[in-house]
Amino acid sequence: MTAPRRRVGAENSLTRTAILEATEQVLVEEGYAAASTRRVAARAGLKPSLVHYYFPTTDDLLIAVYRRSAEWANEELAKALADPDPLLALWHYTIDTTRTALTIEFMAMAAHREPLKAAIAEHSGQTQALQVEAVERALGERAKELPPVVLVSVISALGRSLVMEAAVGAGKGNNEAIIWFEEWLKRQRSLA
Numbered sequence: 001m002t003a004p005r006r007r008v009g010a011e012n013s014l015t016r017t018a019i020l021e022a023t024e025q026v027l028v029e030e031g032y033a034a035a036s037t038r039r040v041a042a043r044a045g046l047k048p049s050l051v052h053y054y055f056p057t058t059d060d061l062l063i064a065v066y067r068r069s070a071e072w073a074n075e076e077l078a079k080a081l082a083d084p085d086p087l088l089a090l091w092h093y094t095i096d097t098t099r100t101a102l103t104i105e106f107m108a109m110a111a112h113r114e115p116l117k118a119a120i121a122e123h124s125g126q127t128q129a130l131q132v133e134a135v136e137r138a139l140g141e142r143a144k145e146l147p148p149v150v151l152v153s154v155i156s157a158l159g160r161s162l163v164m165e166a167a168v169g170a171g172k173g174n175n176e177a178i179i180w181f182e183e184w185l186k187r188q189r190s191l192a
Helices: 014-030 037-044 048-054 058-082 086-095 100-110 114-144 148-167 174-191
Strands: none
Touching: 014 037, 014 048, 014 058, 014 100, 037 048, 037 058, 058 086, 058 100, 058 114, 086 114, 086 148, 086 174, 100 114, 100 148, 114 148, 114 174, 148 174
């Protein structure tokens, strides 16, 4: 017989939101190694037991923080894909540094936490499908010679690489790469 699962606090609770915000702050400012329930509780001005009331495990907490961040990303992606120039807007979405530190922490944690890795993979698959569909529409007939899935992969890989290099103070030539790639994307639009 399985032990009954502990009650988890309400999804729309102000306390739950404070815990999620505190966790994000700890991740961004101190890194994932510092994201203990004690540290999060202290940051939120709560007792550690209250963190566990809302999030029985650390994985539950981290996945909730990731999903919250993914919701924000989904909103921004929807704006980009609805833009009259979705190729360029998708590129700007990809190189936006608003959440770089948090993204880097999630990726580092995912290497050691299978449930988080699965949540990231699921979200990535969903967003890539949306991106491919939008790029296919933007390319029109050109999609036959420039596969949308390939272009989405290039935008994603190049954008993330440039953003991560910039985050650590590296990336000589990145500005030139950004300018060149943006001009190339504009040419693709005019050829469609």
